Amino acid sequence: MAATKAATAKRPSRSGADAGRIYGALRRIRRAEEEIARIYPTDKIKSPVHLSIGQEAIAVGVCDPLEPRDAVSGTYRGHATYLAKGGSLPAMMAELFGKDTGCARGKGGSMHLIDMKANVLGTSAVVGTTVPVAVGFAMAQKMLGTGAVVACFMGDGATEEGCFPESLNFAALHKLPVIFVCENNGFAIHEPIAKRQATDRLCARVATYGIPTKRFVDSDTRAIRSHVAAALPKMRKGGGPIFIECMTWRWREHVGPGEDYDAGFRSISTLKKWQKKDPVEIAAKALTRAARAEIDAAVEAEIAAAVRFAEESPFPPVEELYTDVFA
Numbered sequence: 181m182a183a184t185k186a187a188t189a190k191r192p193s194r195s196g197a198d199a200g201r202i203y204g205a206l207r208r209i210r211r212a213e214e215e216i217a218r219i220y221p222t223d224k225i226k227s228p229v230h231l232s233i234g235q236e237a238i239a240v241g242v243c244d245p246l247e248p249r250d251a252v253s254g255t256y257r258g259h260a261t262y263l264a265k266g267g268s269l270p271a272m273m274a275e276l277f278g279k280d281t282g283c284a285r286g287k288g289g290s291m292h293l294i295d296m297k298a299n300v301l302g303t304s305a306v307v308g309t310t311v312p313v314a315v316g317f318a319m320a321q322k323m324l325g326t327g328a329v330v331a332c333f334m335g336d337g338a339t340e341e342g343c344f345p346e347s348l349n350f351a352a353l354h355k356l357p358v359i360f361v362c363e364n365n366g367f368a369i370h371e372p373i374a375k376r377q378a379t380d381r382l383c384a385r386v387a388t389y390g391i392p393t394k395r396f397v398d399s400d401t402r403a404i405r406s407h408v409a410a411a412l413p414k415m416r417k418g419g420g421p422i423f424i425e426c427m428t429w430r431w432r433e434h435v436g437p438g439e440d441y442d443a444g445f446r447s448i449s450t451l452k453k454w455q456k457k458d459p460v461e462i463a464a465k466a467l468t469r470a471a472r473a474e475i476d477a478a479v480e481a482e483i484a485a486a487v488r489f490a491e492e493s494p495f496p497p498v499e500e501l502y503t504d505v506f507a
């Protein structure tokens with residue numbers, strides 16, 4: 181113990197702004213979702229939750245170099261995307277609790293997060309639908325000449341929807357500023373990708389649209405971040421879309437707070453392999469123990485305040501049952 185303390189004390193501080201910010205963003209998402217999992221069985225959370233625990237490197241790596249004017253669209257597994265882009269944590273928590281102060285006034289739940297102040301365009305339960313939404317928003321940015329870029333997150337399952345190739349083609353044809361981001365966790369609910377797709381060469385398929393592609397085999401936060409940061413200047417000047425495929429692993433079950441390893445279609449040994457590459461712990465290694473503790477304390481305080489806000493907020497009034505909904 182004494183030796184560890186001494187080593188920590190002597191280690192030069194590598195807790196630069198970047199390292200602290202990236203660790204803080206990863207840790208905040210991880211802890212927010214762990215809290216959601218902890219609270220879920222109490223029934224205070226009124227919507228299904230699709231947790232991205234284990235996949236955080238992608239949202240943080242892509243969103244960290246983005247500017248406020250840039251936008252994101254995401255999936256029902258979208259807590260990480262929303263938070264990484266700066267979506268309000270109290271409004272997300274209140275949304276999950278079904279409260280009037282939620283980001284969709286308690287009517288959308290975990291799968292429908294939106295925060296237009298942070299340019300989070302929205303997440304959706306319907307697989308693939310936010311891909312053309314991102315492309316449309318990117319088209320508007322091009323027409324308005326804002327120089328803004330849209331990061332469009334999707335699962336590997338979404339690449340099997342018809343709107344995916346249509347969106348790629350349209351974005352490539354019109355040189356739209358879209359970062360297509362495939363969070364490839366290898367499964368669509370219970371179905372492994374090998375049973376759904378004829379080849380695993382997703383990047384090669386996307387490249388046929390003339391879109392530059394890159395595959396990240398272990399979802400390394402910093403590698404993803406550097407790649408996106410390097411691509412942004414050209415994209416802002418009309419260089420057209422890029423595509424990244426980030427291999428990853430969802431640690432928990434498809435939907436809900438638990439795990440699904442006893443169901444027999446995903447193995448604990450694969451989970452353990454991915455846990456050795458835990459993006460949160462990797463990012464922590466760049467910090468001193470004191471710097472990490474300070475960030476952890478701030479994250480805990482912020483999450484506790486968000487949960488309190490959600491608990492204390494009112495439900496939408498009954499007379500609003502049919503407002504802001506289609507049917």
Ligand SMILES: Cc1ncc(C[n+]2csc(CCOP(=O)(O)OP(=O)(O)O)c2C)c(N)n1
Binds near residue numbers: 257306365434
């Ligand atoms: C259009 C549509 N088809 C089917 C479904 C049912 N469904 C819900 S989640 C899901 C799996 C999607 O997997 P993926 O895109 O890889 O995302 P992941 O859950 O792995 O993050 C499916 C098929 C749906 N919600 N929408």
